Amino acid sequence: EVQLVESGGGLVQPGGSLRLSCAASGFPFSDYWMSWVRQAPGKGLECVANIKQDGSEKNYVDSVKGRFTISRDNTKNSLSLQMNSLRAEDTAVYYCARTARGLEYWGQGTLITVSS
Amino acid sequence: DVVMTQSPLSLPVTLGQPASISCRSSQSLVSSDGNTYLNWFQQRPGQSPRRLIYKVSNRDSGVPDRFSGSGSGTDFTLKISRVEAEDVGVYYCMQGAHWPFTFGPGTKVDVK
Numbered sequence: 001e002v003q004l005v006e007s008g009g010g011l012v013q014p015g016g017s018l019r020l021s022c023a024a025s026g027f028p029f030s031d032y033w034m035s036w037v038r039q040a041p042g043k044g045l046e047c048v049a050n051i052k053q054d055g056s057e058k059n060y061v062d063s064v065k066g067r068f069t070i071s072r073d074n075t076k077n078s079l080s081l082q083m084n085s086l087r088a089e090d091t092a093v094y095y096c097a098r099t100a101r102g103l104e105y106w107g108q109g110t111l112i113t114v115s116s
Numbered sequence: 117d118v119v120m121t122q123s124p125l126s127l128p129v130t131l132g133q134p135a136s137i138s139c140r141s142s143q144s145l146v147s148s149d150g151n152t153y154l155n156w157f158q159q160r161p162g163q164s165p166r167r168l169i170y171k172v173s174n175r176d177s178g179v180p181d182r183f184s185g186s187g188s189g190t191d192f193t194l195k196i197s198r199v200e201a202e203d204v205g206v207y208y209c210m211q212g213a214h215w216p217f218t219f220g221p222g223t224k225v226d227v228k
Contacts, residue, residue, distance in 0.1 A: 037165075045157075045165065045208055045219040061216045095164060101153045101212030104176065106164040 002026040002105045004096045009110030016086050016114070022079040022096030022107060030054075030074040033100040036081050038092035039109070046092075049081065050100040059100075063089075086114045118142050118211050122220035128228040129203075135196040137223045139209035144189050146213065153212035156185055156194045159222075160205040168207075169194065201227065 008020040020036070035050040049060045049070040058070050069082040079096055093109040119142040129135045145152050156169040167176050169185035172192060182197040196203055204227060209220040 044222050045210070047217040047219075050217075059215050101147075101217065102155060102167070102170050103157075103165075103210070103212075104167050104170065106166070108164055 002098065004098065004105060004107035006094065006096050006107045006110040009094065009112050011113045011115065012086055013116050014087060014114055017082070017084045018086065018112060020081040020083065020094055020096075020110060020112075024077045024079065024096075024098075027098070029072075029077040032098050034072060034079045035097045035100050035103060036070060036079075037095045037097050037103065037106070038090075039095070040089075040092040043092075048094070051079070083112070086112075088114050090114050117216055118145075118214050118218050120209055120211055120218050120220035122207075122209060122223050125221060125223055127223055127225045129196075129199045129225060130228050131201060132198050135199050135203075135225065137194045137207055137209075137225075139187075139192045139194070139220050141190045141192075141211055143214070145211050146189070151213075152188065153217075154185075154187065154192050155210045155212060156183075157208045157210060157219075158203075158205050159208065160202075163205075165208065196225075199225070199227075 003025045005023045012018050036048040051058045051070045067085045071080045091114045095109045096107040097103040098105040121140050123138045145154050154172045157165040159165045168179050173185045184195050206222040208222050
């Protein structure tokens with residue numbers, strides 16, 4: 001069974017940093033693109049970043065470029081999102097998802113609240 | 117960026133009756149590899165999104181056959197042949213053809 005479990009969420013002040021993690025299991029992690037998708041409270045969905053199987057290709061939505069970094073550790077079946085210079089508009093539930101174009105499996109999400 | 121629009125944004129339904137959601141993209145979703153990357157997701161209240169349909173018309177494993185997807189180019193449709201109570205939620209279309217991949221605003225389906 002495919003499982004994606006996010007962690008690392010919480011309350012952070014504007015300008016602060018946070019690192020999210022996603023533990024993957026039930027499938028050959030190194031065979032798949034992986035993605036982070038976010039959903040602001042009561043709002044729609046936004047693809048934030050994705051990363052190729054070997055980490056050689058990464059894509060970011062413009063609003064997070066230069067502030068967020070996606071990475072993966074295929075030896076630990078783990079996906080990460082380093083978030084710096086956080087803004088109020090980054091407040092959202094962040095989901096880890098398998099693949100990029102298809103997003104066929106999602107985790108339960110972790111809530112990030114950026115507020116003073 | 118590719119803009120995805122959906123209609124209607126709110127869809128009150130009668131149980132047992134059909135329902136249909138339209139999704140339009142601002143440009144063709146045919147990718148350079150020849151595939152059309154249009155997905156449909158269901159998000160039930162308090163849950164993570166769940167993919168129902170991928171590449172326009174392919175139903176995911178475990179998805180009831182009352183859900184079907186169709187369309188081409190820039191115009192797509194999700195149909196529910198007979199709505200059941202468990203279908204209440206928000207439905208999103210999403211394009212995976214052009215980065216950044218983008219979602220429609222969502223269609224809220226609830227029971228009349």
